[in-house]
Amino acid sequence: MKFNNIKIAAIAVLISLTAYNCSNDDDSKEPSGPDFSGNYIQEDQMARPAINTVFVSMGQKDAFNVTVPSNQGAAYQSSFESRLLALNPGYTTNALGMDAATFTGALATDVLTVSLDGTTTFFDGTNVLTGRALADDVIDVELLLIFGGPMGTDNGPVTSDHVDANDKPFLSSFPYLAAPHM
């Protein structure tokens, strides 16, 4: 029994020597893997399509992307308002009856709202921002609210992107999105 232990010990030593023999990086002082400890940080954010793209100026984009939504309204409403008035100097109110300050205050908090017990839609004529369904023409709604004036009838040529449907039909069951083009 005792001798067996010696044998096993000898084998263990030899195996470790063998392993050591072939290892080239024993003197590496760096940790062997990337360090995934610590907290995740926010890198990017996009809720309502195109709002970040259009309303946040280039120099502010990196900062906007790491601002938590609850702080976005206070930090960005005024620059959104200047941007809105630069895009549409004739802006008074839009079809929702919002003046420039109110509208940009709503936009600057870039989140998707959802009604848990109502119709899910970006805008269907009655419900506003109660969610977003795949086929909702979000960009047209946004253009209409920015350029369409109080009745949604101003600036006709720029209130639609003329893209009225996805280039492939959506699915009726999960994952609902069309399969990618391959």
Next chain:
Amino acid sequence: MNSKYILAMCFLVILSSCNTSPNKVTNVSDYNDYLELAENKNLMDAEKEYAFWTAKTEEAHNPYSYSSQIAHAYASMFAATGKIDYLKLAEENLIQLNESKNHESSGAMKSLAANYISQHKFKEALQLLNKAEMNGDNLKGTQKMLFDVHLELGNYKMAKAYLAKFENMSDFDYLIRLAKWSDHIGNLDAAITYLEKAKTVAESSNMKGIKQWSYTNLADFYGHAGRIDDSYAHYLMALELDPNDAYAKKGIAWIVYSHEKNPDEALRILNSVMRDYHAPDYYLLKSEIHEFKGDMAAKDEQLALYIEAVKNKAYGDMYNQYNVLLYTQENQNLKEAIAISKSEIENRPTPHSYDLLAWSYFKNGQLEEALNLTRNHVLGFTSEPLALYHSAEILKASGYLDEVKGLKPDLMDSTYELGPLMAEKVSQL
């Protein structure tokens, strides 16, 4: 079981564990399937992508709506074939894209800058990146590219300053650039350590492109460090991800030629790569291997193919350095070699560019000019073996034999990287 027997077995295991044959690293069966591919999948995918976006463009309101996607398809075709015309078509689309965005979109400017970097138009790339940096969106991405361009241009202080701006030891993009920087300052061990970390990041995020990139680049570094087995293993890992990876096959061909001294097999590999991939420098490599075999007619034939290929004006400055090395090697067009080297120094005053001029002067019999350049701009500024070899020859001709003796051990360690023909010259120093 007899314990002595077990101990003896264990010793055998130790002895055999590292006892691979000193020269034979590669094995045809490891890579042969990759040489006999019926199709170039990367090219076919890029062509599909191109067809898809051009069809969309025809329906689109704005003709430049998909310029970016079309440029990407062309860039993929260039990567898959090495054909310069695709890179120029990508450039054309990216210029249109920038015009349609009024030269104000950072993303479009950076895409064009990346294209210019591939074309070795570093100054043009720098202009675009400086403007993108002023715009300020996705600033870290811009700073990463600014590091790349400043390093290429020989603006080492700027490169180092940019590197510090995006320091993050868990970021693939930072780690590969830290590795590049470490290699630049001559610390190959550190370069390998950082690239190995980058490889781990790439593997944990499991993204094919960056995994493949880290495998081929690590394979190169391992080769520089004389770790041929590791180098070979990583080229094979790249091929497993992308059986069409021409660069990895070329790497294996170099191992077969430079390390195993098997020119016929190296040529067989290169011939298979060149069915799909048409970069002119492959002709130069083949000509070198033919010369090693002593087949001067085949060597000249490949040189003629190279010279014909680079006549294409679309290459611009991309083959300047190759041309200088070719002219100096063949002792022809030395005046032109000097002129090209001067314009390279004008474009990017790196130790490497100064080395090319020094070497051209040396070959042209202007030893004093060569020695001055070597002393002031090359020796101590780079650890690149070819530049050190040139410096050693220039020092030797000038009578500084002690300094040559000092350089020789490092050069002898680099003979794998330099190749057998150069190794012969090194041994005669």
